[in-house]
Amino acid sequence: MRGPTVYRTAGAIVLSLLSARGARGQAAPPEPRPVAEVRALIDAAGAGEVVRVPAGVYQGNLIVSKPVTLDGGAGAVFDGLGEGTVIEVRAEGVTIRGCTVRASGADVTSEPAGVRVLAGSATIESNIIEDTLFGVDLREAPDSVVRGNTITGKELEPGRRGDGVRLWWSHNCVIEGNTVRGVRDMVFWYSENLRLTRNTVTDSRYGLHFMYSHDTTLEDNRLSHNSVGVYLMYSHRISLIGNSMLNNRGASGYGVGLKDCDDIVIRRNALLANRVGVYVDNSPSSIGSSGLFESNTIAFNEIGLLATPNTHENVFTGNAFIENEEGAATHGRGRLASNAFARAGVGNYWSDYAGFDLDADGIGDLAHEPRSLFGAMLANEPNLRLFVHSPAQQAIEFTGRALPELRPESVLVDPSPLALPPTIGTAAAGPGADGVRMAVVAAVLLSMAGACVLGMGIERGLPAAKSGGRS
Amino acid sequence: MSTAHAHAGPDTFPAAPSLLGGIGRFALREFRDALASKWFLLYTIAFTVLAVGVSFLSLSGIGSHGFAGFGRTAAGLLNLIMLVVPLMALTAGAGSIAGERERGTLLYLLAQPVSRTQVLLGKYLGLAIALVCSLCIGFGVSAGMLAWRTGGVGVGSYAMLVGLTALLALAMLSVGVLISVTSRRTAVATGAALFAWLTLVFLSDLGLMAGSVLFKLRVQEIFGLASANPLQSFKMAVIVSMNASLDVLGPVGAYASHTLGGALPLVLTASLVTWATVPLAAAVVLFARRGSV
Numbered sequence: 001m002r003g004p005t006v007y008r009t010a011g012a013i014v015l016s017l018l019s020a021r022g023a024r025g026q027a028a029p030p031e032p033r034p035v036a037e038v039r040a041l042i043d044a045a046g047a048g049e050v051v052r053v054p055a056g057v058y059q060g061n062l063i064v065s066k067p068v069t070l071d072g073g074a075g076a077v078f079d080g081l082g083e084g085t086v087i088e089v090r091a092e093g094v095t096i097r098g099c100t101v102r103a104s105g106a107d108v109t110s111e112p113a114g115v116r117v118l119a120g121s122a123t124i125e126s127n128i129i130e131d132t133l134f135g136v137d138l139r140e141a142p143d144s145v146v147r148g149n150t151i152t153g154k155e156l157e158p159g160r161r162g163d164g165v166r167l168w169w170s171h172n173c174v175i176e177g178n179t180v181r182g183v184r185d186m187v188f189w190y191s192e193n194l195r196l197t198r199n200t201v202t203d204s205r206y207g208l209h210f211m212y213s214h215d216t217t218l219e220d221n222r223l224s225h226n227s228v229g230v231y232l233m234y235s236h237r238i239s240l241i242g243n244s245m246l247n248n249r250g251a252s253g254y255g256v257g258l259k260d261c262d263d264i265v266i267r268r269n270a271l272l273a274n275r276v277g278v279y280v281d282n283s284p285s286s287i288g289s290s291g292l293f294e295s296n297t298i299a300f301n302e303i304g305l306l307a308t309p310n311t312h313e314n315v316f317t318g319n320a321f322i323e324n325e326e327g328a329a330t331h332g333r334g335r336l337a338s339n340a341f342a343r344a345g346v347g348n349y350w351s352d353y354a355g356f357d358l359d360a361d362g363i364g365d366l367a368h369e370p371r372s373l374f375g376a377m378l379a380n381e382p383n384l385r386l387f388v389h390s391p392a393q394q395a396i397e398f399t400g401r402a403l404p405e406l407r408p409e410s411v412l413v414d415p416s417p418l419a420l421p422p423t424i425g426t427a428a429a430g431p432g433a434d435g436v437r438m439a440v441v442a443a444v445l446l447s448m449a450g451a452c453v454l455g456m457g458i459e460r461g462l463p464a465a466k467s468g469g470r471s
Numbered sequence: 472m473s474t475a476h477a478h479a480g481p482d483t484f485p486a487a488p489s490l491l492g493g494i495g496r497f498a499l500r501e502f503r504d505a506l507a508s509k510w511f512l513l514y515t516i517a518f519t520v521l522a523v524g525v526s527f528l529s530l531s532g533i534g535s536h537g538f539a540g541f542g543r544t545a546a547g548l549l550n551l552i553m554l555v556v557p558l559m560a561l562t563a564g565a566g567s568i569a570g571e572r573e574r575g576t577l578l579y580l581l582a583q584p585v586s587r588t589q590v591l592l593g594k595y596l597g598l599a600i601a602l603v604c605s606l607c608i609g610f611g612v613s614a615g616m617l618a619w620r621t622g623g624v625g626v627g628s629y630a631m632l633v634g635l636t637a638l639l640a641l642a643m644l645s646v647g648v649l650i651s652v653t654s655r656r657t658a659v660a661t662g663a664a665l666f667a668w669l670t671l672v673f674l675s676d677l678g679l680m681a682g683s684v685l686f687k688l689r690v691q692e693i694f695g696l697a698s699a700n701p702l703q704s705f706k707m708a709v710i711v712s713m714n715a716s717l718d719v720l721g722p723v724g725a726y727a728s729h730t731l732g733g734a735l736p737l738v739l740t741a742s743l744v745t746w747a748t749v750p751l752a753a754a755v756v757l758f759a760r761r762g763s764v
């Protein structure tokens with residue numbers, strides 16, 4: 001829940017006061033040492049051995065060209081001093097664990113990173129990577145693992161940032177449990193058979209971005225406050241299962257965007273309060289392929305489903321479209337006629353469904369054919385969106401219903417809409433703190449009104465003679 | 472107040488009271504009149520029932536997710552306020568002076584040892600308190616229902632909604648009083664108030680929509696014209712307080728958020744305050760000049 005700016009500003013001041021006090025309490029930072037000390041430790045170790053780096057700050061750029069495990073024990077800090085890549089891995093089978101990596105260069109042309117891996121079978125685990133242009137950059141590093149890292153980008157304008165995690169020609173990698181904030185993308189180029197689970201990406205451009213990367217499952221990731229949650233481009237046979245995309249409302253503002261992708265499966269995801277829940281651009285693009293959207297909750301978005309008019313061969317079944325300002329719309333003119341909004345007699349739940357279910361079989365007896373005159377106007381004149389949530393919008397919708405010649409074509413037809421939302425859990429439990437505070441608000445408002453009426457409205461000790469009662 | 476009781480009935484003023492005292496006495500009288508009248512009761516009941524109904528509907532969507540979105544039913548509360556509150560305030564204001572004038576009691580009021588400004592401001596204040604009471608009851612009951620069914624709407628946002636709605640009521644009351652001062656008869660004043668309501672709620676928005684399409688208005692022009700309408704300013708201020716940005720309102724909203732940034736709520740509130748003060752000031756000037764005529 002976002003409060004008004006005043007509250008958030010006050011919160012920020014309190015937080016900064018607290019953190020300032022915390023910083024004062026800490027001991028003086030240890031004297032920085034040259035990174036050559038760590039290089040000497042690696043040189044002394046045999047292949048496959050664990051190198052335990054003593055706690056301390058190591059300044060400079062480190063190159064690891066021997067298969068060792070570098071264990072920072074959560075106390076070793078590698079500081080690139082704002083120059084180049086902080087740690088570069090050139091041997092296969094290197095593990096980097098428990099290190100803090102910070103201050104890479106910022107020059108976008110040389111793409112400096114916190115950790116760059118140029119060989120396969122690497123493990124980058126439980127590190128804190130901050131103030132780096134790119135976070136973890138895997139180049140032709142197949143069979144690697146990136147797990148449990150916390151990655152924060154440099155404080156740059158979004159266009160000049162680097163990627164939090166980037167894979168380039170790195171097949172069969174596992175990317176899980178990472179927390180990424182304030183970067184460009186978490187991006188996957190030409191990398192197949194990945195496993196992406198439980199990652200969190202916030203305040204970035206594209207949360208998870210696929211380019212020409214096929215055959216991957218994305219599960220239980222959380223993408224919020226990015227420009228786009230998950231953007232798949234030219235990537236085929238990808239499954240998105242159980243992810244949540246919240247408040248992605250940048251310039252594009254898609255929860256999930258698909259561009260020329262074949263055989264995509266999108267199942268059990270929560271797409272909430274994005275500008276657009278699902279954006280489909282020419283997907284599937286090849287003959288004989290399809291797309292499946294099943295049992296997703298698509299709620300509180302400005303547009304639930306937005307698709308280019310050439311979109312076809314997608315199946316939507318068992319999804320809940322709840323309280324989106326527009327359930328579904330086309331990008332430009334046209335209809336979503338060659339997509340199926342039901343499979344084997346099971347359609348989707350639409351909170352603006354205007355039909356009924358007389359035989360109580362859970363399927364609405366009338367097809368869902370949304371027609372919004374205001375929605376049709378918005379498709380041509382996006383500036384008119386200023387007037388949503390106003391009585392004038394209602395007047396236009398009413399006109400569209402009342403006058404058949406103005407009634408627009410329905411964007412889609414769901415022949416068997418669900419009468420009740422299918423997969424919605426009952427998250428709301430007993431009254432929480434918010435309920436109690438709301439009760440206080442209720443009491444304050446009612447007692448204010450009561451005090452006014454009782455205190456001033458009753459003419460004590462006077463006859464009921466009233467001056468010119470207007471009624 | 473007790474001095475007035477000690478001397479005589481509520482409409483007799485024994486000696487010339489101070490500026491504020493005079494306003495206070497008229498405000499008290501107006502407030503009591505409002506409480507005794509049917510419109511106050513009717514509007515309060517109607518607003519309370521509708522507000523509770525809309526809040527209940529919005530809960531069924533939001534509460535089950537434990538997620539506060541600005542969905543269609545939550546927006547319903549906004550729609551309801553934008554329809555009902557201006558109607559309440561405009562008609563209440565329109566009846567104020569014109570009603571006294573038609574009944575002939577205005578001459579009697581002006582014969583009291585108080586200035587015309589005191590009479591007008593007193594009536595405005597009394598009606599304003601009555602309206603705010605009416606809103607407090609409606610919002611209070613629906614807040615109680617939200618609390619009972621676990622609050623899906625944030626407390627801060629809700630308090631902002633109540634405050635902005637009160638400001639909207641004051642602005643519309645001010646327009647209503649201006650209409651009343653310039654009207655000889657109640658029927659004329661009420662008709663003019665209804666026309667003002669129709670204009671502010673529907674005609675200006677529809678006209679601006681048509682204008683923005685026909686003349687290809689730029690986003691800054693559309694925003695400028697829209698924020699001159701107190702109802703659009705109110706709506707935008709509520710959305711800013713709930714979403715921290717106007718991006719939900721498309722390109723024009725994004726333009727306003729990005730260029731005005733933190734000043735946006737102030738600009739929108741300033742529009743409402745202007746509507747609450749300028750018509751009232753004009754009414755004071757006109758009333759001082761024309762009086763009971």
